[in-house]
Structures are given as C-alpha cells and as structure tokens.
Amino acid sequence: MEIVQAALQEVGRRWERNEVSVAQEHLATAITQRVLAQASLRASYLPANGRRALLACVQGNRHSVGLRIVADTLEIGGWEACFLGADVPNADLLAFASMRRPHLIALSLSLPEQLAPTRDAIRDLRDTLGDDCPPIWVGGLVTLRSDQLWRKLGADGWAVDALGRLAPG
Ligand code: B12
Incomplete structure (x- = not known):
C-alpha cells in the first residue's frame, strides 16, 4: 500500500x-x-464479521484508487465492502444507502470543489436515514489539508490512509 x-x-x-x-x-x-x-x-482475510461498508467517491471525484485501497483493507479485516467507485451522484448515493442499510459509509474526496457536495451528501444521508444513519467517515487528498476539516463536513470520522482505524467494530 x-x-x-x-x-x-x-x-x-x-x-x-x-x-x-x-x-x-x-x-x-x-x-x-x-x-x-x-x-x-x-491476501489472508479475517473471517466475515457480518458488517457492511458502503464506499463511494463523492459527486465530481474521479480519484477512485485510494478508496479502492480502503475497500480492500476493510474486506481483509472481515467486512463486506460495497465499492461504488468514482463520481457517485448524491441522489444515487442516498437511494443506494437507503436500500442497502450499511453499518459504515466511507466517502472519498480529492479536490476543494468537492467539499460542498460532500457536506450536502452527509447532511442528506443524516436527514433521510435518521437514527439508522451509520457512522460516516471521510478521507482523500483535500482532507489532508487540516486535521479538523472532517468535522466541518459533518462526518463522524476521518483517516489519513486506509490503515487508519475505521469506526467501531
Ligand atoms: C491518478 C490521478 C488522477 C486520475 C484518477 C484515476 C483513478 N481511477 O483514481 C484521473 C486522470 C481521473 C485524475 C483526474 C484529475 N486530477 Co488527478 N491525480 C491523480 C494522482 C496522480 C494520483 C491519485 C491517487 O490515486 N493517489 C494515491 C491514493 C492511494 O491516494 P489518495 O487518493 O489520497 O487515497 C489515500 C488516502 O487519502 C486515504 N483515503 C482516500 N479516500 C478515503 C476515504 C476514507 C473514508 C478514508 C478513511 C481514507 C481515504 O486512503 C487512501 C489510501 O492510502 C494525483 C497525485 C497525488 N499526489 O495524489 C493527482 C491529483 C490528485 N490530481 C489533480 C488534478 C488537478 C486532477 C484534475 C483536475 C486534472 C484535470 N485537469 O482534469 C482531474 C480532476 C478529476 C476529478 N474531477 O476528480 C491534482 C490535484 C491538485 C489539487 N488541487 O489538490 C493532483 C494532486 C496532481 C497534481 N499534483 O497536480 N487524476
């Protein structure tokens, strides 16, 4: 990695x-x-832990390789990783998350212009999923500019790379 x-x-x-x-x-x-x-x-995989992660590059973000590494790392750790890839429109992310009901949502953004769509996506996920909304983590190049940026986006967590500890469990 x-x-x-x-x-x-x-x-x-x-x-x-x-x-x-x-x-x-x-x-x-x-x-x-x-x-x-x-x-x-x-790779050698841990036994399945029964938890599902949904991973998506936010609307406009075509840098998908980093998030693929995060997905592979989760799978090696026993998660079921549902990787949606690059440039997922907010409305589609919302519809998919509502249907799939993951235990973790991991969003990736790379450029400054992707900050606003990410904030919108997180707000819409929380509004729609309500109490069932799982932890939402963010990461990617632009988030490395400040170790507080993820809070301003409304996320629950952040990691500088795929080796960072992701969410409870
Ligand atoms: C490959 C690449 C592309 C490819 C991506 C292909 C793909 N399928 O991924 C393509 C050609 C699509 C591309 C396009 C563009 N790119 Co580009 N690209 C790169 C490059 C060379 C590598 C990116 C990469 O894969 N890095 C390696 C991965 C492993 O790192 P990562 O993405 O940061 O992910 C890690 C962590 O951040 C973290 N992480 C990531 N997501 C998440 C999510 C969670 C939840 C967590 C916990 C962690 C996490 O874990 C990952 C693993 O460690 C970078 C250079 C660089 N320094 O990164 C430029 C770079 C990012 N691109 C850049 C630019 C400018 C562009 C374009 C605007 C170019 C253009 N004029 O069209 C477009 C914009 C596309 C868009 N709308 O997103 C600039 C950005 C500058 C800036 N403003 O910050 C860079 C820095 C190049 C440069 N030095 O100029 N690019």
Whole structure:
C-alpha cells in the first residue's frame, strides 16, 4: 500500500511539472489497479464479521484508487465492502444507502470543489436515514489539508490512509 501510494504521488508531482503525459498517468493508474487486484487475491482475510461498508467517491471525484485501497483493507479485516467507485451522484448515493442499510459509509474526496457536495451528501444521508444513519467517515487528498476539516463536513470520522482505524467494530 505504501509503495502504491508513493508511486502515484510521484506520478502526480511529475505530471504537475509536465514530465508525465495524460497517457502515462492513465497507464500508471491501470498498472496500480492490476497490482491491487493481484494483491487482494493473495491476501489472508479475517473471517466475515457480518458488517457492511458502503464506499463511494463523492459527486465530481474521479480519484477512485485510494478508496479502492480502503475497500480492500476493510474486506481483509472481515467486512463486506460495497465499492461504488468514482463520481457517485448524491441522489444515487442516498437511494443506494437507503436500500442497502450499511453499518459504515466511507466517502472519498480529492479536490476543494468537492467539499460542498460532500457536506450536502452527509447532511442528506443524516436527514433521510435518521437514527439508522451509520457512522460516516471521510478521507482523500483535500482532507489532508487540516486535521479538523472532517468535522466541518459533518462526518463522524476521518483517516489519513486506509490503515487508519475505521469506526467501531
Ligand atoms: C491518478 C490521478 C488522477 C486520475 C484518477 C484515476 C483513478 N481511477 O483514481 C484521473 C486522470 C481521473 C485524475 C483526474 C484529475 N486530477 Co488527478 N491525480 C491523480 C494522482 C496522480 C494520483 C491519485 C491517487 O490515486 N493517489 C494515491 C491514493 C492511494 O491516494 P489518495 O487518493 O489520497 O487515497 C489515500 C488516502 O487519502 C486515504 N483515503 C482516500 N479516500 C478515503 C476515504 C476514507 C473514508 C478514508 C478513511 C481514507 C481515504 O486512503 C487512501 C489510501 O492510502 C494525483 C497525485 C497525488 N499526489 O495524489 C493527482 C491529483 C490528485 N490530481 C489533480 C488534478 C488537478 C486532477 C484534475 C483536475 C486534472 C484535470 N485537469 O482534469 C482531474 C480532476 C478529476 C476529478 N474531477 O476528480 C491534482 C490535484 C491538485 C489539487 N488541487 O489538490 C493532483 C494532486 C496532481 C497534481 N499534483 O497536480 N487524476
């Protein structure tokens, strides 16, 4: 996980300096996804704990690799992880969460313009699910700017990476 994260950060730095083309970045992402899939086949999984997590990149966020790592880590820890991937519209997230009734919702955001949609999504989830709303955790690049940002979004928790402790249980 450390290797994958460091490699993609280096790609990002080189991309910023125009040393890496869009095609090369796409290739690096595709290789990463393949490596992650192979690693998940070799991992040893804890027995199922009967808990379901719903994971989604918020509306507008196309950076899904980091959340995939979070999903794989939860599965290795015995959770059932339902990974919805990139750019999930708020209305669809809400409908899916209402139907699926997860024990944890993990939302990922990367860019500053994704802060407002995340705040809206968390508010709508709480309004709709009421007392049944599970803990909502957030993470992703933009959340690393301050260790208090997650509170302003209305979330219940935050972690800097997939190794952080996620929610009770
Ligand atoms: C790959 C990549 C892309 C790919 C993503 C492909 C995919 N399927 O994921 C694509 C091509 C789609 C892309 C698009 C863009 N990108 Co981009 N991208 C990257 C790159 C190189 C790597 C991202 C990544 O995978 N990082 C590795 C993962 C493992 O880290 P992570 O996402 O932070 O996730 C970890 C933690 O944050 C945490 N975590 C994440 N989510 C969650 C959730 C919870 C609940 C928890 C607990 C933890 C958690 O755990 C993860 C594992 O440790 C970064 C560079 C970088 N420094 O990150 C730029 C980068 C993020 N992108 C950037 C930009 C500007 C863009 C675009 C705007 C470019 C453009 N002009 O189109 C678009 C925006 C797309 C959008 N609307 O979201 C900038 C953002 C700058 C900023 N303002 O902050 C970066 C930093 C590159 C740069 N240096 O300029 N990008």
